Amino acid sequence: MSVDTIWVLAEVADGAPVTTSLELLTRARDLAGTVEAVAWGDTTAAVAGTLGEYGATTVWDVGDLGGSLPGAPVAAAIAAAVGAGSAPDAILFPATYDGRDIAARLSVKLDRPVLTNVVDLTGGDGGLVTQHAIFGGSQMASARFTAEGPGIYVVRAKSFAAEPSGGAPAAVSALAAPDTGATGTARVVSHHVEERTGPKLDEANVVVSGGRGLGEKDQYVLIEELATLLHGAAGASRAIVDAGWVPYSHQVGQTGKTVKPTVYVACGISGATQHLVGMKNSKNIVAINKDQDAPIFSVADLGIVGDVHKVLPKLIEAIKSRG
Amino acid sequence: MNVVVCVKQIPDPAAPPALAPGTNNLVREGKLILDDSDSYGVEMALQLADAAGGGEVTLVSMAPNGETSGLRTALAMGAAKAILVSDEALAGTDALGTAKVLAAAIARVQPDLILAATESTDGYTGTTPVQVAEILGLPSVTFAKRVEVSGDSVKVDRQTEAGYDEVECPLPAVVTVTAGVVEPRYPSFKGIMAAKSKPVETLGIADLGLDASQVGATGARQEITQVAEAEARSAGEIVVDEGEGFERVIQFLEQLKVL
Secondary structure (H helix, E strand, C coil): CCCCEEEEECCEECCEECHHHHHHHHHHHHHCCEEEEEECCCCHHHHHHHHHHCCCCEEEECCCCCCECCHHHHHHHHHHHHHCCCCCCEEEEECCHHHHHHHHHHHHHHCCCEEEEECEEECCCCCCEEEEEECCCCEEEEEEECCCCCEEEEECCCCCCCCCCCCCCCEEEECCCCCCHHHHCCEEEEEEECCCCCCCCCCCCEEEEECHHHCCHHHHHHHHHHHHHCCCEEEECHHHHHCCCCCHHHEECCCCECCCCCEEEEECCCCCHHHHHHHCCCCEEEEEECCCCCHHHHCCCEEEECCHHHHHHHHHHHHHHCC | CCEEEECCEECCCCCCCCECCCCCCECCCCCCEECHHHHHHHHHHHHHHHHCCCCCEEEEEECHHHCCHHHHHHHHHCCCEEEEECCHHHCCCCHHHHHHHHHHHHHCCCCCEEEEECCCCCCCCCCHHHHHHHHHCCCEEEEEEEEEEECCEEEEEEECCCEEEEEEEECCEEEEECCCCCCCCCCCHHHHHHHCCCCEEEECHHHHCCCHHHCHHHHHCEEEEEEEECCCCCCCEEEECCCCHHHHHHHHHHHCCCC
16 A cells, blocks of 8 residues: 555645645645645635645646535535546545645545544555654554555644655646535635634733633633733633633643744643644743642643642733833 | 434543544543534524424444433433444544534434534544535535525524625535534433433444444555654743733733834
């Protein structure tokens, strides 16, 4: 099972390929001789330069979807190409909302299994080998497909560094989407952008996150204030997102965002495995928690055993007084 | 309006998880509980059926050993009945195989809407609901943070990186809900008593017209080749706060030039 050709799903947001797609292109260059991208929408020609720079020689363009959610039409287009004989050995998907939808539908169309939550991919005689962080990242499982490809892989953000190779712009080739029938009838009626100040959660140099230890919803302002003072982003544990204190977009963890900031400050977060998966690879971790036995302290470079309601206001005041 | 909710019965997340030697499958013996992530879908389904002026909520689940503990929890919340697929041939089934099983079970009910969580808490593959939709030839909307049914279509606020999209989709459809889409009710005493006598139909894969080669470890066509300890992060300095703990945080942030 040699790996000659890899396709990477190039999702575009705000006019540029998402970072995870660039990370996957970078890795794919090391794993296969030929790397190609698959994109959709009316921006493909505009991003062909960037995709080429990161290693794609061709970008297969499914084109405008007329408002349909991408899951069904993009999967149908890829499946049709595979059926027509241009099957890659592997297809890498970023673990985004749309990436997962497309991978899931493609898996059924090709009747091939999917490996998700991939955090590393390596080559070998028996084909690609994946790595998965399990049990809160305390153990790493390696896995591989045992049947014929193409292998479908859904890879978590920040599994690899994105590095340009200086390649020429990718050649744009049309990839026709066959009729998707009822499966393609979910349509986007309107987009809503939620107000956000400061850097994105998964791109911020500093992330300050709050958990159940804050006690009540109103106390989350402490997290936001500290995040703002440190020019960082405010995150949250799953517990307080489930409780409705903050929107899902703030969630750090297995179900939410993976972050690797220079400093991660966990406030009132016990460190459930669900949370640790999303932040334990931060370069430095500060934890503030009342319970000295909380698992978060096992990954913290600096642990403050104390009440967040006492420590955070003092910390905020001290930073403010520095001017 | 008839709604199917896909629910997973999982080992208690509070207990340390383990892999079975030899197969490296997650150990799923003993009592299983309703995946907390599924309580949102159950609640959403009950509210939607109610708002539509009637209809049944049916649970569909796949679990080893005829396990029904988790199903009883969802029945106690108010679901009318359940279909449980339990078969020795299902050991080691992956997400696609699970989707084949669930889709075959759902097809018997012919619901107007199918709800599921975005991913399970124990396996978190996150592809099964959309695989079910594709097998059944249905549209799907994932990561719903608001769901409203009007007539024969469903309107969903779908989570995006930037905020959310309003999505419209004709029924029948598959919708996955995020935690927090609704506040799940606690089962009442009356509900718990009633759940004991609610029908749970238990099926094997042959009842669904599936072949053993499509499911189980054979159908999964993937293997775990190795499980190793991850590189441990060494625990660092611990300071017990006696009023001045914040000063150590300041020093630490200064060292890192964040301040």
